[in-house]
Amino acid sequence: MKKIIAIFGFLIILSSSASAQYESDTRSIDSIINTMYASISGDAGVERDWDRFRNLFIPEARLIPTGNNNNESRRYVAWDVEKYIERATPMFKKDGFFESEVSREVDEFNGVAQVFTTYESRRTKDGDVFARGINSVQLFNDGTRWWIVSIFWASENEEHPLPLAYQKGTWFSLFNGENFDGWVANETDETFSIEDGAIKVNGVRSHLFYNGPVADHDFDDFEFKAKVMTKNNSNSGIFFHTKYQPEGWPRYGYEAQINNSYDADPRRTASLYSFDDNTEITFPDDEWMDYYIKVEGKHVIIKINGIVVTDYTEPEGLTRTQRLTSGTFALQGHDPGSTVYFKDIYVREL
Numbered sequence: 001m002k003k004i005i006a007i008f009g010f011l012i013i014l015s016s017s018a019s020a021q022y023e024s025d026t027r028s029i030d031s032i033i034n035t036m037y038a039s040i041s042g043d044a045g046v047e048r049d050w051d052r053f054r055n056l057f058i059p060e061a062r063l064i065p066t067g068n069n070n071n072e073s074r075r076y077v078a079w080d081v082e083k084y085i086e087r088a089t090p091m092f093k094k095d096g097f098f099e100s101e102v103s104r105e106v107d108e109f110n111g112v113a114q115v116f117t118t119y120e121s122r123r124t125k126d127g128d129v130f131a132r133g134i135n136s137v138q139l140f141n142d143g144t145r146w147w148i149v150s151i152f153w154a155s156e157n158e159e160h161p162l163p164l165a166y167q168k169g170t171w172f173s174l175f176n177g178e179n180f181d182g183w184v185a186n187e188t189d190e191t192f193s194i195e196d197g198a199i200k201v202n203g204v205r206s207h208l209f210y211n212g213p214v215a216d217h218d219f220d221d222f223e224f225k226a227k228v229m230t231k232n233n234s235n236s237g238i239f240f241h242t243k244y245q246p247e248g249w250p251r252y253g254y255e256a257q258i259n260n261s262y263d264a265d266p267r268r269t270a271s272l273y274s275f276d277d278n279t280e281i282t283f284p285d286d287e288w289m290d291y292y293i294k295v296e297g298k299h300v301i302i303k304i305n306g307i308v309v310t311d312y313t314e315p316e317g318l319t320r321t322q323r324l325t326s327g328t329f330a331l332q333g334h335d336p337g338s339t340v341y342f343k344d345i346y347v348r349e350l
Contacts, residue, residue: 022055026145029106032056033117033137036148037099040088043124044096050085057081057148058140064152076152098122102132103168103349113139113146118166119153132156134166164214168349171225172214174329175199175345182212187247191333198229198343199331201236206333209244214347217328221350224293224329227343228258230269230285234338235262237273239330240293241323250330252321256293256302256310258332258340260285270302270309275322278309288343296350298324 025035039053063084066076079087091097102118114136121131133155140147156162164172174182177197185192191203199208211217224240241253257271260283269289271277283289283304292303302310314324331342 022052029113029146032146037101041098045093048092054081061148062150066154096123098125102170103166111141116166132162171346171348173346174210182210183208184211198341200341201331201333202339203333203336207250208331210329215349218326220326221296222347224347226291226345227288228291229288229341230260231339232261232285234340235259235265235334236338236340237332241325241327242330243327253327254322270304272300272310272312276310276312281309
């Protein structure tokens with residue numbers, strides 16, 4: 001009897017030691033989800049730290065993959081943690097496997113949390129994506145740490161592509177380089193044309209608004225990037241948090257200025273027009289610029305070629321229409337003498 005008690009006590013010590021070793025893995029929802037992905041990722045033949053993996057779960061936890069049967073019905077399999085490890089180990093010995101999070105949606109109440117975490121799977125850390133899907137993770141907090149109760153997942157397929165709402169953090173193209181699908185001009189279409197896979201802006205005043213499917217063309221926090229090239233004495237801009245209007249200069253949101261040599265206007269490229277103006281730094285015409293805009297909360301950052309030019313925080317309590325709310329993007333056609341090109345236009349939600 002004493003021997004049994006001693007063995008039992010030794011196991012408790014081992015369990016406590018493992019918990020202490022991996023204590024930081026379970027302090028928050030963020031840490032436990034990040035550890036979930038990290039603990040199963042690695043090159044072919046690399047032994048995973050399964051003790052670290054086990055430490056994430058309650059004893060009764062289940063891991064539940066789903067899929068399609070040949071007759072188009074759905075199926076599931078429910079494994080405990082040890083069964084998952086038994087099945088995964090030989091696969092990880094043969095092939096590399098790296099799973100990373102693309103986006104996350106969290107609902108939490110009174111120690112219970114539901115996490116929809118979108119994933120991408122690769123054979124090498126920086127390799128091509130061979131699978132995507134959503135892990136539905138149920139979590140419990142006992143007052144000292146978070147535990148995974150279950151992971152219930154489904155992979156993307158042709159009939160069931162990932163909804164855009166669960167792909168925040170993914171870069172999406174807004175322009176296909178071939179036509180104006182997803183864009184609409186207000187005052188005239190003639191100001192905008194496509195030349196060598198780029199949008200050419202030249203003509204009388206008009207604005208080209210994005211009205212495509214990404215985020216239902218209503219962006220809140222985001223990162224935006226595009227390649228932009230100006231010709232001599234040209235003026236343009238990128239409006240954000242704006243909305244379509246049939247005529248005039250956009251009244252909603254902000255304009256990120258594009259002006260490298262249009263001397264009639266002292267506000268240069270990367271100005272947050274009339275609110276945080278760059279009047280000194282210029283960039284050359286006839287060269288592609290990497291134009292970057294980030295909006296997070298009340299904070300706006302504008303970079304050119306990786307250089308921060310504008311760093312602006314909006315004051316609280318504004319009621320003007322030119323403020324951060326949410327909205328779409330618009331490219332400005334400024335005047336017939338200005339010629340500006342845009343290509344490789346991407347956005348991702350934050």
